[in-house]
Amino acid sequence: AQTVTQSQPEMSVQEAETVTLSCTYDTSENNYYLFWYKQPPSRQMILVIRQEAYKQQNATENRFSVNFQKAAKSFSLKISDSQLGDTAMYFCAFMKRQGAQKLVFGQGTRLTINP
Amino acid sequence: NAGVTQTPKFQVLKTGQSMTLQCAQDMNHNSMYWYRQDPGMGLRLIYYSASEGTTDKGEVPNGYNVSRLNKREFSLRLESAAPSQTSVYFCASSPGLAGTEAFFGQGTRLTVV
Numbered sequence: 001a002q003t004v005t006q007s008q009p010e011m012s013v014q015e016a017e018t019v020t021l022s023c024t025y026d027t028s029e030n031n032y033y034l035f036w037y038k039q040p041p042s043r044q045m046i047l048v049i050r051q052e053a054y055k056q057q058n059a060t061e062n063r064f065s066v067n068f069q070k071a072a073k074s075f076s077l078k079i080s081d082s083q084l085g086d087t088a089m090y091f092c093a094f095m096k097r098q099g100a101q102k103l104v105f106g107q108g109t110r111l112t113i114n115p
Numbered sequence: 116n117a118g119v120t121q122t123p124k125f126q127v128l129k130t131g132q133s134m135t136l137q138c139a140q141d142m143n144h145n146s147m148y149w150y151r152q153d154p155g156m157g158l159r160l161i162y163y164s165a166s167e168g169t170t171d172k173g174e175v176p177n178g179y180n181v182s183r184l185n186k187r188e189f190s191l192r193l194e195s196a197a198p199s200q201t202s203v204y205f206c207a208s209s210p211g212l213a214g215t216e217a218f219f220g221q222g223t224r225l226t227v228v
Contacts, residue, residue, distance in 0.1 A: 009155070033214040045205065045219035052214060091157055097213050100165055101146055102173070105157035 002027045002094050006106035014114050021077045021109050023092030031097035034075045039089040087113045117141050121206050121220035128196045128227045136191040138206030145211035147189035151202040196227045
């Protein structure tokens with residue numbers, strides 16, 4: 001079975017700073033996908049970024065980028081030039097490439113951006 | 116665009132009562148899921164349906180039943196609610212293809228007293 005661990009329950013930074021959220025996972029699979037989802041106070045789950053394990057290049061989406069270290073089973077999210085609207089819970093998630101397409105989530109990190 | 120619609124958004128139940136959470140998607144997705152979200156535990160999979168007519172247990176299925184009524188609808192039933200089922204419940208859907216994005220409903224906050 002796969003497990004996902006987010007070791008930072010809460011983080012807080014000032015607006016415009018850069019922040020990195022950590023995620024590690026455990027799997028015996030070689031091909032899989034990793035995701036970061038954002039959950040603002042509205043409770044809506046929003047996909048932030050996706051990484052395919054067989055691609056070595058780290059994914060980027062505007063101010064969001066990941067540092068994917070396959071050997072270390074690490075998948076961190078970096079938010080540059082943080083904005084007040086980035087305040088949310090962030091969840092790291094894992095999905096196998098083969099078989100049932102189920103997401104396995106980490107515990108979440110509550111990120112607060114302060115003005 | 117409606118996406119994934121869950122009803123109700125809030126519910127309070129007494130211990131032992133039963134209820135059904137409804138979920139419908141209008142994206143013609145094959146796969147549908149029910150998750151529960153508890154503080155410090157992230158989202159945990161209760162049941163999922165890879166396609167119409169099939170359902171499978173997830174990580175925490177005890178105390179729940181599901182029905183994939185058709186391709187659009189996937190309901191979650193609590194037959195005899197317990198305080199341990201107090202949680203926020205999310206329905207999600209995806210095309211079912213490898214690595215595709217899952218789309219979530221707005222969630223149902225359920226309190227069992």
